[in-house]
Amino acid sequence: MILVTGGAGFIGTNFVLDWIASVGEPVLNLDKLTYAGNLENLASLAGDARHRFVQGDIGDTALVGRLLAENEVRAVVNFAAESHVDRSIHGPAAFVETNVVGTFGLLEAVRAYWGALPAERKSAFRFLHVSTDEVYGSLDAQAPAFTEQHRYEPNSPYSASKAASDHLVRAYHHTYGLPVVTTNCSNNYGPFHFPEKLIPLMIVNALAGKPLPVYGDGQQVRDWLYVGDHCSAIRRVLEAGQLGETYNVGGWNEKPNLEIVRTVCALLDEKRPRVDGKSYAEQIAYVTDRPGHDRRYAIDARKIERELGWKPAETFDTGIRKTVEWYLDHADWVARVQSGAYREWLSTNYGERESA
Ligand code: NAD
Numbered sequence: 001m002i003l004v005t006g007g008a009g010f011i012g013t014n015f016v017l018d019w020i021a022s023v024g025e026p027v028l029n030l031d032k033l034t035y036a037g038n039l040e041n042l043a044s045l046a047g048d049a050r051h052r053f054v055q056g057d058i059g060d061t062a063l064v065g066r067l068l069a070e071n072e073v074r075a076v077v078n079f080a081a082e083s084h085v086d087r088s089i090h091g092p093a094a095f096v097e098t099n100v101v102g103t104f105g106l107l108e109a110v111r112a113y114w115g116a117l118p119a120e121r122k123s124a125f126r127f128l129h130v131s132t133d134e135v136y137g138s139l140d141a142q143a144p145a146f147t148e149q150h151r152y153e154p155n156s157p158y159s160a161s162k163a164a165s166d167h168l169v170r171a172y173h174h175t176y177g178l179p180v181v182t183t184n185c186s187n188n189y190g191p192f193h194f195p196e197k198l199i200p201l202m203i204v205n206a207l208a209g210k211p212l213p214v215y216g217d218g219q220q221v222r223d224w225l226y227v228g229d230h231c232s233a234i235r236r237v238l239e240a241g242q243l244g245e246t247y248n249v250g251g252w253n254e255k256p257n258l259e260i261v262r263t264v265c266a267l268l269d270e271k272r273p274r275v276d277g278k279s280y281a282e283q284i285a286y287v288t289d290r291p292g293h294d295r296r297y298a299i300d301a302r303k304i305e306r307e308l309g310w311k312p313a314e315t316f317d318t319g320i321r322k323t324v325e326w327y328l329d330h331a332d333w334v335a336r337v338q339s340g341a342y343r344e345w346l347s348t349n350y351g352e353r354e355s356a
Pocket of ligand 1: 005131
């Protein structure tokens with residue numbers, strides 16, 4: 001069995017569904033169910049013995065230790081985090097609490113468990129820490145993309161807290177020999193993305209006839225990767241990554257935010273035209289830029305491609321089309337997230353739920 005933390009969030013949900021469909025090995029899913037955790041995403045697994053859900057905090061070392069031992073866990077994939085940059089600007093404390101202190105608590109539990117394993121299971125054990133390209137800071141327009149050697153220069157409380165967690169993971173390898181691997185991935189998009197993030201927010205606001213808020217001049221550049229490709233990269237690193245190494249994961253899709261918004265508008269124009277015949281792009285509204293907004297992130301993913309043979313399956317064109325179609329087909333999911341009804345669903349409908 002593997003332990004997935006944060007498996008009710010955006011990427012965690014996609015990972016758990018992909019893992020059970022493609023690998024089939026049971027998953028123990030530990031998630032605190034903050035506002036970002038939505039068990040309804042995993043409704044298709046209700047009653048499936050290969051998915052066991054526990055509501056709890058990664059920082060609860062005693063709980064994690066008990067779960068690892070009871071379930072004879074062979075690997076941990078750590079997605080659990082506070083993940084929204086804007087929220088980190090308004091309330092950084094939760095980011096330090098989960099991303100730094102929580103990761104520390106998790107590492108302590110894993111270290112104790114791993115240290116007591118018999119030799120064969122000990123050498124096969126893996127801890128995969130999922131991180132972000134934002135730890136590297138901002139790039140100038142012409143600068144080469146981030147390699148794994150790029151120095152850490154986090155600029156937001158979110159990226160600083162993730163950088164701290166990456167350093168703790170690294171230190172547990174160097175100091176205690178814990179078998180870790182870390183992935184630093186660019187911006188993900190795809191199904192189950194909470195509608196506070198750029199792409200789902202634009203789809204949802206466009207369809208609701210609301211303004212499409214674009215920060216500053218909209219020329220902030222990000223690399224975009226379809227979430228299913230991030231999941232396949234994590235599976236590959238878990239399987240074949242070198243211990244103590246980090247792997248950058250990206251889609252070679254550098255795009256300014258404004259172009260992303262215009263692409264979403266064009267797809268909606270095609271698939272769900274506005275009743276007045278105008279483009280959804282008419283709804284774009286420029287708003288004051290985010291403080292300290294990084295100008296550009298770009299990922300050099302050659303190491304994972306060369307050493308582990310991983311490549312994304314989706315281009316941006318195919319991935320964004322799938323994503324827009326998913327949101328058009330899942331208006332009920334969006335409505336339940338927006339109304340908060342998804343939070344009631346988990347307490348009434350999820351038979352396997354277990355509170356810690
Ligand atoms: P998310 O906010 O959608 O999900 C986070 C999940 O973690 C939620 O289900 C939440 O309930 C859970 N959680 C939060 N605090 C917890 C705690 N203390 N204990 C247990 N569970 C807790 O985030 P996401 O977008 O799915 O990101 C997952 C991971 O991937 C994060 O570590 C993030 O830094 C990293 N990442 C995200 C992106 C991206 O574009 N979304 C890109 C690169 C890396």
